[in-house]
Amino acid sequence: MAALEICVKGAFGAPDVLGDCPFSQRVLLTLEEKKLPYKIHLVNVSDKPQWFLDISPEGKVPVMKLDGKWVADSDVIVGILEEKYPEPSLKTPPEFASVGSKIFGSFVTFLTSKDPSDGSDKALVNELEALENHLKTRPGPFVAGEKLTAVDLSLAPKLYHLEMALGHYKKWSVPESLTNFRSYANALFSRESFEKTKAKKELVVAGWASKVNK
Numbered sequence: 519m520a521a522l523e524i525c526v527k528g529a530f531g532a533p534d535v536l537g538d539c540p541f542s543q544r545v546l547l548t549l550e551e552k553k554l555p556y557k558i559h560l561v562n563v564s565d566k567p568q569w570f571l572d573i574s575p576e577g578k579v580p581v582m583k584l585d586g587k588w589v590a591d592s593d594v595i596v597g598i599l600e601e602k603y604p605e606p607s608l609k610t611p612p613e614f615a616s617v618g619s620k621i622f623g624s625f626v627t628f629l630t631s632k633d634p635s636d637g638s639d640k641a642l643v644n645e646l647e648a649l650e651n652h653l654k655t656r657p658g659p660f661v662a663g664e665k666l667t668a669v670d671l672s673l674a675p676k677l678y679h680l681e682m683a684l685g686h687y688k689k690w691s692v693p694e695s696l697t698n699f700r701s702y703a704n705a706l707f708s709r710e711s712f713e714k715t716k717a718k719k720e721l722v723v724a725g726w727a728s729k730v731n732k
Contacts, residue, residue, distance in 0.1 A: 524546070527563050527579045539579055543674075551666065596608075618669070621646065621673070621677070624641050624644075629688065666709075673706070682723060
């Protein structure tokens, strides 16, 4: 089959290097896990080229060409890929689809908080504990059990950003008591698909600088 075309974020200050967008990485992980051939177009998001604005008027990444049309939004893209290329299946059973869905928002709130007493750290730990308890009561290593599914590929880049950015800006790390969570993150981060599609740590850190320094 012909390579699928996808536009993703280039690195801040080095637009010809794969950037740090967790939503772009989610789509790349899906392509890797489904063993689909793809061609990446890196976009300099701080100076968006006209060709890119022509196909993505809102200027958002990722966008992917599917059936001759450019499609935005990682949720939509992943849904279409699952439909068009059902094997191997990455479908998440509906009862697990929202597991961990509040972690990223809680992480961003804590990362950008200027008030150490606002409870944003505790709110994040509560969300991580909820995932810990889910993992503890199931045969892992993944959210839906033995099989990797779409929910894991959505969480993996977000958990990577969480660890890199909070470690750097807040000198914070995931509590050691969350052993199932830590094993889960390691299982995701050590996959070949993740190694191949992740942004370097310093790019993730640089990518959050403008939000942290507001």
